[in-house]
Amino acid sequence: MIAEPLIFELSGVGKTACKLPKLDVPVREEILEELPLREDIPGFPEVSEIEVVRHFTRLSQYNYCIDLGMYPLGSCTMKYNPKINEKIASLPGLAAVHPGAPPDLIQGNLAILSMLEEFLAEITGMDDVSLQPSAGAQGELVGMMLIRAALEERGDPRRLVLIPDSAHGTNPSSAHICGYRVQEVKSNAAGMVDLEDLDRMMTEEVAAVMITNPNTLGVFEEDICRITKVVHDRGGMVYMDGANMNALVGICRPGDMGVDVIHLNLHKTFSTPHGGGGPGSGPVAVKRMLEPYLPAPRIEKESSGYVLNHDRPKSIGRVRAFYGNFLVTVKALAYILSLGPHGLKEIAEIAVLNSNYIRKSLEEDYHLKYASPTLHECVFSDKFQKQYGVSNIDIAKRLIDYDVHPPTMSFPLIVPGALMIEPTETESKEDLDRFIDAMRAINREARENPDLLKSAPHNSNVRRLDETSAARNPILRWQPEK
């Protein structure tokens, strides 16, 4: 494929794709007089309508996407995004609504938010939900702020947060922004939190444990109830990263395991599209004792209808403007309503079946560091292929030649050379088998022709890119040639 130029390189003076309404009021030049005006927007593009259409249509064709095929990124839950939910979220009556409108004119949207809060509380086994956080990492931040606020009110916010070594990178970072120092809890030989280690580290200085369950190995923390008990007994709280909730929907609920606060990713478990990196949505669900601290405003139902309660003296405050990524929450609600109780449970069942089918099919070809049972994802490594000089990156890049998206790479850090695979429940057996066949073929190639892998991909629009020089000599914008 030929390279699509940058739009700036297509620009020509006087071209336009713009059809603006005419100015139908008398022009008054004097209102411009007192102002610091700009003469021009140097370099800004000028292109025709068909140039814009072809530019983005061509660019779109350079993207792999879930609509094209399997996208087995571990912990990212790349499931199919139902199209009806897109259509619903674009209903003008929902989307073309200003957030500053009086509450009595936005009862439909408030009802949507309230309903989703209720269903997410039921699914997680928690009492109350805030839909304000914009994405998972902001949900985490809110979760930790709630814990801190509650502990502060109790008299001492404490100093430390314990995080397992298999946690998502956002966890330590979120704890840090909450003013906590982070200590790492080691995993044991089964790939679970080492209960003895945790017991020893769980002192009066520890505010909370941030736990991911199932963890990033796909392993369910079997000691979860003992973990939460130890933490509670010593006056701490338990935050759960809900990124892997897809494995548990309808099977068990974090609230029943002693978790105090959890965030969800609507763009993972609840099928809203990832959009090439957002928008996401990261609701936070809490036990009742943390409710007073949730971000303001809260939606409440009164006899007259839904109202927005801004009078929340203990609230941590806002973490963004308005009410969260509303149109994302619309899609998540549509998803829940289209599946019902049985369909929701089926998500977890089939996601776990698909993952175990892959695990079983590939365990002779790829090294599996931990033998523990896994749920929705499994983490192989490149240990077998290393002897041929082939790394997980080479395996990933070669998968591209087989028209399959690579799994998550080099994560979790406790598995060197990790290949973290999460197929989700929506894949067909044909697609799972195609992935398995490609992985097996690549293992053969690693033995027989390792250079083929090391120079992969061969069939993509661009080949392996020089990321080192991109970081060393950053070119972060187009500049006109001098």
Place this chain on the structure above:
Amino acid sequence: MPMSYISLSDKEKKAMLDAVGIASVGELFRSIPEGVRLDRALSVPEPLSEPELTSHFEKLANHNRYSDFLSFLGGGIYPHFIPALVDYLASRGEFVSPYTPYQPEVSQGTLQAIFEFQTLICQLTGMDISNASLYDGASGAAEAVLMASRINRKTKILVARSLHPHYRQTIATYIRNLGLTAREMKVTPAGTLDLEDLESGLDEDTTAVIFQSPNYFGVIEDVAAISEIMHRHQALSIAVVTEPVSLGLLQPPGLQGVDIVTGEAQSFGIPLSFGGPVLGFMACKNEFIRQLPGRIAGQTRDVDGKRGFVLTLSTREQHIRRERATSNICTNQALCLLRATIYLETLGRNGLRSLAHINMQKAGYARQLLTGLEGVRDVFGGPVFNEFVLGFDRPWEEIAAELRDAGILGGLALGPDYPEWAGCALMCVTETHGKDDIDRLAAALKEALS
């Protein structure tokens, strides 16, 4: 028949269970202790079919009555015309359904769009570099404050009272556990940041001032003067732009000494969306590159020397640096960013300038017409872009109710956030308002005041 997005036939499921060596799916969950398993079905409604689902949401949409009204609401979220190209192109599955472009060889479409967006933001703001977007303008403002404090290691932030109330509240939330303090800067009678208060509020611990222009009242600030004062005290100048259409006409912050520009780009092709998802952006001077939060795309070459794009400078980010990262941000607003990129490239150099001019002239017309009515006063008086504040001889709440009876949402009440201007209203006029709409507002307001 309930909806299902599962792709396995019963026969295939059986074959897969056999391959795994188990008799039922239930066995796969044996690692979950009995005591925590849910022994009942989730209490959510029985599934709806596709037409039932659509009609359910259509009913909910009908419970919203916003679209029955002629609206002059702005205040951080603005009504603008969206060219058909934006929805058409941005709804392609190749843009909607990929993940973050961590595998650049199969993500060049998203990456090139980000690179173009970064360039457009730099051109508009007059800054050197831009990131690949943030959640929204308010969280962008909070991130900018944290960034300033990382740059100069100072702890006191000056916040203009004329900055959007939600932005000020978000900053307060973000800094509360980090040992930073915020002090609010007064508003002059002209609706601008009080430069004397700024001077007196500055000391050696001051990291930066954060202000908005056009500010929450629609008034255009003296950006160059604010920046000059900050630099004289070795502190930074952070400008927030919530209505970036203004950048089509106004001098860019980068040419007025600003160090970090952040804000909300919802105006660029993103529907009102009840406030989200929208599009935070951030741009800064080159020297601050290592402290800029969020994803950034950069240009590079592949092994054949062909130009390509990658996410870069990731050593700033949480998945590499963990607790020492510049921010905990992981996702950006890629699809909203794409909409803004398509929008700006469709409008182009002259389109954006014309649009800005139309907005300013329409708002100017409305302001002149409305302040000409008896019982209406122009509260601040100074130059504005497409929003302005009016005061009245009668409480705004009463006027607003009468305007509503005439099918008009006249503006946002200032009272709840600014008790000192209780009874005043913030009005927004854009290219979506025809002269007849503005005249209708004037007639209804006249009626309400008579």
